[in-house]
Amino acid sequence: MNELNVPQTMRIYCNFCKKHTTHTVELAKKRPRRSVAQGQRRYLxxxxxxxxxxxxxxxxxxxxxxxxxxxxCKECGKKHTKGQGFRAKKFQIVKV
Ligand SMILES: [Zn+2]
Known part of the structure; x- marks a missing residue:
C-alpha cells in the first residue's frame, strides 16, 4: 500500500449501536506521555x-x-478504532 485515499464519511459497523451507521474518519492526535504511568516512571x-x-x-x-x-459514530457520538494501524507512504482523507 503506497498511496491511499480514504473517504471522510463511511457506513461501518458501530459496536455501541450494534448496527451499521455513518462514521466520520479522522487521524488520531498525538498525546503527551503521562509521567505518572508506571512504565514511563521506570523508563525515566x-x-x-x-x-x-x-x-x-x-x-x-x-x-x-x-x-x-x-x-x-454520528448516532452515538462515540469514537472507536478498526483493528491496528497500517503503513502507507502517502495518505489522504478525501471528501466525497
Ligand atoms: Zn454508534
Whole structure:
C-alpha cells in the first residue's frame, strides 16, 4: 500500500449501536506521555546515569509512517478504532 485515499464519511459497523451507521474518519492526535504511568516512571529512571538507554537504537528508519485512524459514530457520538494501524507512504482523507 503506497498511496491511499480514504473517504471522510463511511457506513461501518458501530459496536455501541450494534448496527451499521455513518462514521466520520479522522487521524488520531498525538498525546503527551503521562509521567505518572508506571512504565514511563521506570523508563525515566532508567535514563539516569551513564550508558543506560533501555533498548538498542535503531540502525535504520522505516520509510513509511503508520496511519492511526479513529471512527466517530454520528448516532452515538462515540469514537472507536478498526483493528491496528497500517503503513502507507502517502495518505489522504478525501471528501466525497
Ligand atoms: Zn454508534
Amino acid at each position: 529512571k532508567k535514563l539516569e546515569g551513564y550508558g543506560s538507554f533501555p533498548r538498542p537504537k535503531p540502525d535504520h528508519e522505516k520509510t513509511t509512517k503508520k496511519v492511526d485512524l479513529r471512527y466517530l
